[in-house]
Structures are given as C-alpha cells and as structure tokens.
Amino acid sequence: MLNTHYLNLPLSDADVRQLNVGDLVYLSGEIVLSAGLPTYQRxxxxxxxxxxxxxxxxxxTLFHLGSLTQETPDGYEMLYLNPTTSTRxxxxxxxxxxxxxxxxxxxxxxxxxxxxxxxxETGCVYLSFLGGGCSLLxxxxxxxxxxxxEDMISHYRLVKLQVNRLGPLTVGIDTHGQSLYDSLQDQAQSRLPDILNAMSAQRC
Incomplete structure (x- = not known):
C-alpha cells in the first residue's frame, strides 16, 4: 500500500528506509539545491x-532544482523553484x-x-518533483x-533553502533497489516486439 509521509529535515536512515516506490513525501526543513551541470562537475x-x-x-539533500534568487537589503530572496532533468x-x-x-x-x-x-547501498532515495509544478513547489x-x-549564475549556485511541506514529491527510487524508471523501461522493452509487429502488419 502506498503511503504519504510528512518528514522533517535532516532525514535519518530510518526516515528513508521506510519509503517505498510510489509513496508521496512532503519535506520541511533545510534543503540544498542546484540546477547547474558545472556545479555538479565542480x-x-x-x-x-x-x-x-x-x-x-x-x-x-542535493536536489536538481532550478531557482532564481535576488539580493535584497536583508539578504537573498528566492523567487521560484523548478525541477530540472536529473539524467544530465x-x-x-x-x-x-x-x-x-x-x-x-x-x-x-x-x-x-x-x-x-x-x-x-548507502540509504538514499530519489524524489520525483512535479514537472511544470513551479507555482505549487x-x-x-x-x-x-x-x-x-556566487561566481556562478543564479540557478547554478549551491543554495540552502528553508521549506515548509515541499511537495507532493513521489518516491521514484527507494532504498530497496526499486526504481519506477527501470520498471517503466522494462515494460516498454517488453511491449516493443508487439508494437513493431503491429506496425509491420499495417504496412502489408
């Protein structure tokens, strides 16, 4: 059965071990984020x-999130959050x-x-952010x-951000070795022969 979890950061090993693929998560506390490939390379x-x-x-945490921050007299203010593609x-x-x-x-x-x-191996999960969910996030x-x-452009910088109930986030990869992405790829591969046969039949 899939569950919804309201978790406070920093996360413990027990926090992440209880999560299963497909569960929904809301996070409160301090996250770290950056969307820049040069940042991850550094x-x-x-x-x-x-x-x-x-x-x-x-x-x-280290989330693949784009953001825009601006300096104010009181420090930095973040204007938005938006997920970027993790496969990069x-x-x-x-x-x-x-x-x-x-x-x-x-x-x-x-x-x-x-x-x-x-x-x-280490006890870490991948949380899937809603694409196009900038306003909600x-x-x-x-x-x-x-x-x-700060030598990098705004959305490449490493940013620590305080959040309250960030979500809904879907557990895409859990600590038990289960991955929604591997499962979907396997399903697609298994259906490919039938799709190709159907296409071939339509050409006849």
Whole structure:
C-alpha cells in the first residue's frame, strides 16, 4: 500500500528506509539545491581531489532544482523553484551519493541503475518533483539560509533553502533497489516486439 509521509529535515536512515516506490513525501526543513551541470562537475572534482566543500552534505539533500534568487537589503530572496532533468547528472551522482552521505536527491526524469545501486547501498532515495509544478513547489519557500559559489549564475549556485511541506514529491527510487524508471523501461522493452509487429502488419 502506498503511503504519504510528512518528514522533517535532516532525514535519518530510518526516515528513508521506510519509503517505498510510489509513496508521496512532503519535506520541511533545510534543503540544498542546484540546477547547474558545472556545479555538479565542480562538486565531483572537489570530492575526488579531496578539496573541502563549502558546506557539509552529510545526511542531507542535493536536489536538481532550478531557482532564481535576488539580493535584497536583508539578504537573498528566492523567487521560484523548478525541477530540472536529473539524467544530465548520471555520470556524477553515484559518487556524490556515496561520498557526500546524501539521504535524498531528486528532480525530474530519474537516474540510472548505477545510482539506484548507490542509493540501496548507502540509504538514499530519489524524489520525483512535479514537472511544470513551479507555482505549487514555490509555495513551500520560506527563506534562503545560505548561497555558495556566487561566481556562478543564479540557478547554478549551491543554495540552502528553508521549506515548509515541499511537495507532493513521489518516491521514484527507494532504498530497496526499486526504481519506477527501470520498471517503466522494462515494460516498454517488453511491449516493443508487439508494437513493431503491429506496425509491420499495417504496412502489408
């Protein structure tokens, strides 16, 4: 049976181990996000070269979310959140999941099987964000608590953001090795011969 979970960050191992593919999640607390491929490449290089990162990810999140922040007299203000395609980060995420000690990552479109194995090994889940859900997701924004790597353009920067009931987010990959994306791909592959046969018959 699928369940709905209201979770507070940072997440514990028990928090993520209880989640199953298809469950709905709402998050409250502090998340970390960036939509920039160069950002993930920089994190990956820092990890591999032993260079200290500007923040501690241990037990936290790294979401594939675009955003727009602007400076105000009181600090940074975030105007919106919007998910970006996670598959762009496939080469980097297995290493980042393992080395950063992430409990959750996510965006839209899922990650590959190598990332699924890393999540199963370490206790991390992939949360699928609603594509086109910018208005709904942005309602969860409370305040920007930190911005890192300001040499990058706004939506590439690493941002810490306080959120309240961010969601609904769907568990796309769980800690038990189950992936909605692998399942859908397997279903598509199994149907392909019948589709091709039907197309061939229509040409006759």
């Amino acid at each position: 994190i990956f290089s820092h990890v591999n070269e032993g260079i200290e990162l500007p923040l501690d990810f241990q037990g936290g 980060f496939n080469p980097y995420m297995p290493t980042l999941i393992r080395k950063l000690g992430l409990r959750a990552t996510g965006g839209k479109g899922g990650l590959d099987h190598t990332s699924t194995l890393a999540m199963q 942005s309602q969860a924004i409370q305040k920007v608590t930190a911005v890192y790597w």
